[in-house]
Amino acid sequence: MRIKFEEQGGVAYFPGLSRPFTLGDDDLSEEEAGELKRLADAARFFDLPSSVGSPARGAADYKQYTLTIDGEGESRTVRIVEPVTDADLAALLKFVRTKVYAARARERSPRE
């Protein structure tokens, strides 16, 4: 399973946080890959429309995420605009963000 995650928006622009981040099989343990599949199924991710949510008029500095999951024979890219009120989709997004942020933190480690 392969995940591509991109985060846009927010109160500031950071080039390093805005670039797409990809997690492959090597980045997830077998247990984590299983959890990801369970969360994607619960959120019906592969059945979602290409865009979920839309900003309210006048809203500013909110974030939006573009999430692609390549699974076994299926692939889906969904743009998600916050706030994410669906609990299952929020749980999936939280899982992916946690893994991406942890991977980014590991990028920093060699320099510290």
Add this chain to the structure above:
Amino acid sequence: MHKIMPHRHPFCCVVPPYILERVSERAGRHPAEAAARTLTQDASLRVTRTVQSVAAQTAPKTADQKPGARVSARRAARPAVRINRTIYTTRNTQNLPGDVARTEASAASGDVAVDEAYDGLGSTFDFFSQIFERNSIDNNGLPLKASVHYGTDYGNAFWNGQQMVFGDGDGVIFNRFTGSLDIIGHELTHGVTMSEVHLLPIFQPGALGESVSDVFGSLIKQWTLNQDAQSADWLIGAELFTENVNGVALRSMKDPGNAYDDPVLGKDPQPRHMRDYVHTINDFGGVHINCSIPNLAFYLLATSLGGFAWERAGRIWYETVTDDRMWHHMTFARFAQLTLSNAVRLYGNGSEETEAVQDAWEQVGIVVD
């Protein structure tokens, strides 16, 4: 001379003004104004604050009085100035607004994010009320709402069109966002700007909106700390980076392009001059990138004039944001021309202020005359 059409989007005037500053040239230095300000900072006097203070008496013409100003029935019968804050907690979900955590005039909650949001909303309200006689975001007493503990490890704050939202940060890159007063002011200023003119949230109009929020966010902090233009840090979000980050703030108004240079965040991409304007589809067309150009122009104007930045530089910006000629497609150049128009109206042709406005814009590559 750049011709500016007095065109407004039909949705622009739904709500009255609220953001910038209308301090008279003298008000900030007036001892009675300082006394009134000290008194109103006492929370016990916050309720039913009448803002017909000495500052108001010495202030320049209000929006109602200036030529071409919008005069609405709502403004004519606006309610007394009274702050009404409610702070919610979303308990690490994204379900807004969440559960009530603190209401107006109630005691501190003990939750630092809740109490910082409460105090920051109070400082912002006081600034606009005392400096510009603005009655909350909509100039009509709109209750102020904010939600804290939004999401999980959420490193951001935003305005959702109706209220403020704060994350706790991830503790790795970002601290909690309620810790930065200029960020609180920045977000609430989005509400003010929206109530005046619905700037398109993309490309140059969007960058202009971000700059206006930075300008007033910084001024709110400076006013609260009683800092003059020379001693202010002119940083946006200086409290938000953890010690892991190689950077001083999210943005620097006085030194754009040098706020951070970090292995994870990357390098601050903000330009200092129109010749370096960043054309991109990222960041909704570079709204948080190119906002540095009008930010730097404001900084140059404020430091050129000296004294408290909210007095003259801020007043020119406020009068411009609330000007009828603002419209949703506003460009930097049109905005710059409007600041000159307002400087001339307020201070006269050939005045120190007018010349400083022209000089500041010229230094960032925008000629106004």
